Amino acid sequence: MSVKLNWIGYKTLVRKEIKRIVRIWGQTIVPPAITMTLYFIIFGNLIGKRIGQMDGVDYMTFIVPGLVMMSVITNSYGNMVSSFFGAKFGRHIEELLVSPLPSYVIVAGYVSGAMTRGLIVGFVVSLIAMQFTHIAVHNILITVSIAILTSILFALAGMVNAIFAEKFDDIAIIPTFILTPLTYLGGVFYSISLLPEFWQKVSAFNPIFYIINGFRYGMLGQSDVSIGTAYVIILAFIGLLGGLCLWLVHTGKGLRS
Amino acid sequence: MQKMALEITDLIKTYANGVEALKGVSLSVEKGDFFALLGPNGAGKSTMIGIISSLVNTTSGEVKVFGDSVQKNRSNAMRHLGLVPQEHNFNQFETPLDIVVNQAGYYGLTRPLALERAEKYLRQLQLWDKHDKPSRQLSGGMKRRLMIARAMVHEPELLILDEPTAGVDIEIRREMWEFIKGINEAGTTVILTTHYLEEAEQLCRNIAIINHGKLVENTDVKSLLASLDMETFLLDLREPMSVPPSVEGISTRLLDSTQLEAIIPKERSLNNLFSALDQAGVRVLSMRNKTNRLEELFMRMINDDNQDKTEGSAA
Structure with a gap:
């Protein structure tokens, strides 16, 4: 009985989140599409022509997986952090906290909403990329599964940020000072083989490096790391952050007085 | 044996900053009652309501709603409960219909039933003509009525209203009284906090007064007025x-x-x-x-209690 009730609660929460994404499409879908189009034109087309090839493929094709992943990462994270913190700040998170919904349904509902935006934007960016270069997906299962898992991972990370945030500045600090640098240094625009040995070793500590390379393997069939390692790293972080989110929502840290 | 609507046992709440909001309050409310919870600002009323509705964690003690412990079986306890908080706590960018329908979904109501109930309560509270407008466009009184519709959509057995008529004009206040009285007559237990003691005197059968986190009085309104x-x-x-x-x-x-x-x-x-x-x-x-x-009695009790505290601390 409660499974059925919780399922209805989950669907309601996901519908509400999707409606929010659609209601403010000018903020959620359009800006990343414009930004990525500029990346493709400037880095891929103009500068890329001079660079030539990277790891055996032309530079435009090389950067496509990284830019798609960058969109998935920033939009999953951004959707969660703005929606969840907005609900906390506006106090309408209380609608959920006083309801009978268990913590895992609240976490799952918000994560599904954030995943939806991350994957929609990732799909839109892929369509834009197709206007600039031909992409033959090497392994559709790996490509899709890495995209889905990545959106889950960064939705969870966004939730942790939103739970601990007390003011709007707190939800801008992590994306600006941690997420963006790690994404740029995760091999979106270059192969790790270009780096000196020391920086190659440093890159090995960047989880986003594995995610981008895992996705690149799925799309292009080539990667700086093994696909197995990428899955293990992503799943380990999902387990860690998922457990943390469940514990935080269950105990009410940052949510209940 | 008839379940009590609400049983509060030795409730203590000390906030992280050291403020003792509740100092061992025990209280029960019978099923079907119309109960007033009174006290001056800062007495601990909102903390108590926060704990009953699981928005505030307890330091110790237990709260049961229709026999289900909020601390041990939160989900079941919350199914019995509807809350109308003091402050607006809905998304101002959503429409009243979405707000009420979503709340119904969180309680497991199917979408067709949620839509039917949302229309029923929005019409009863004279909000239907605004159902598809952004809720930020509603007046203060309308926002309060929206929170009542939201709290009623799953038809709870216990409805808690935290100062529902604060800041609304007398006409709307009286309409809200009629609505809440109707809900109570239909079988819903109602707990009301208010600073309008006329409201408590006219509507409520039983009353509890808290001050400085302690229960000062807990009796029926008639006996209290007789005193x-x-x-x-x-x-x-x-x-x-x-x-x-x-x-x-x-x-x-x-x-x-x-x-x-x-x-x-x-x-x-x-x-x-x-x-x-x-x-x-x-x-x-x-x-x-x-x-x-009631206001005269209330002031006397609060003043006596404050005087006892002052003398106690001086001694």
């Missing part, structure tokens, strides 16, 4: 007076030359006062209670 031994009246006089009439057992004073205040013990007759005024050749134009009867 009132003095009443204060204001009399508007046709002719001005310079000296208040002296009447045995009644304390009188002039507020101005045509307004007389009389504090009359319950066992005394008002006739004595009118006789004295008649003898002085003063005619009374009108007479009214200076304060609401």
Whole structure:
């Protein structure tokens, strides 16, 4: 009985989140599409022509997986952090906290909403990329599964940020000072083989490096790391952050007085 | 055995900053009751409501809603409960219909039923013509009624209203009273906090007063009012007076030359006062209670309790 009730609660929460994404499409879908189009034109087309090839493929094709992943990462994270913190700040998170919904349904509902935006934007960016270069997906299962898992991972990370945030500045600090640098240094625009040995070793500590390379393997069939390692790293972080989110929502840290 | 709607046992709440909001409150509310929870600002009412609705964690003690423990079986306890909070806590960018339908979904109502119930309550609370407008466009009174519709959509057995009529005009307030009375008559247990003591006196059958995190009084409204031994009246006089009439057992004073205040013990007759005024050749134009009867008792209890605290700390 409660499974059925919780399922209805989950669907309601996901519908509400999707409606929010659609209601403010000018903020959620359009800006990343414009930004990525500029990346493709400037880095891929103009500068890329001079660079030539990277790891055996032309530079435009090389950067496509990284830019798609960058969109998935920033939009999953951004959707969660703005929606969840907005609900906390506006106090309408209380609608959920006083309801009978268990913590895992609240976490799952918000994560599904954030995943939806991350994957929609990732799909839109892929369509834009197709206007600039031909992409033959090497392994559709790996490509899709890495995209889905990545959106889950960064939705969870966004939730942790939103739970601990007390003011709007707190939800801008992590994306600006941690997420963006790690994404740029995760091999979106270059192969790790270009780096000196020391920086190659440093890159090995960047989880986003594995995610981008895992996705690149799925799309292009080539990667700086093994696909197995990428899955293990992503799943380990999902387990860690998922457990943390469940514990935080269950105990009410940052949510209940 | 009939379940109690609410059982609170030895409830203690100490916030992280050291403030002791509740200091061992025990209280029960019977099924079907219309119950007033009163107390001055900062007495601990909102903390208590926060704990009942699981928005605030307890330091110790237990709360049961229709037999289900909020601390041990939160989901089941919350299914019995509807909450109308003091502050607006809905998404101002969503429409009233979405807000109410979503809340129904969180309680497991199917979408067709949620839509049906949302329309029913939005119509009853005269909000249907605004159902598809962004809720930020609603007036203050409409926002309060929206929170009542949201709390009622899953038809809870216990409805808690935290100052539902604060800041709304008298016409809307009376309409809200009628609505809430109707809900109670239909079987829903209602707990109300309010600063309008007239509201508590007119609507509620039982009452609890808390002050400084402790229960000061917990009884039925009739017994409480019966314990009132003095009443204060204001009399508007046709002719001005310079000296208040002296009447045995009644304390009188002039507020101005045509307004007389009389504090009359319950066992005394008002006739004595009118006789004295008649003898002085003063005619009374009108007479009214200076304060609401419950308000008089409330102020006395709170003042007595505050005095005890002061003396206790001085000792």
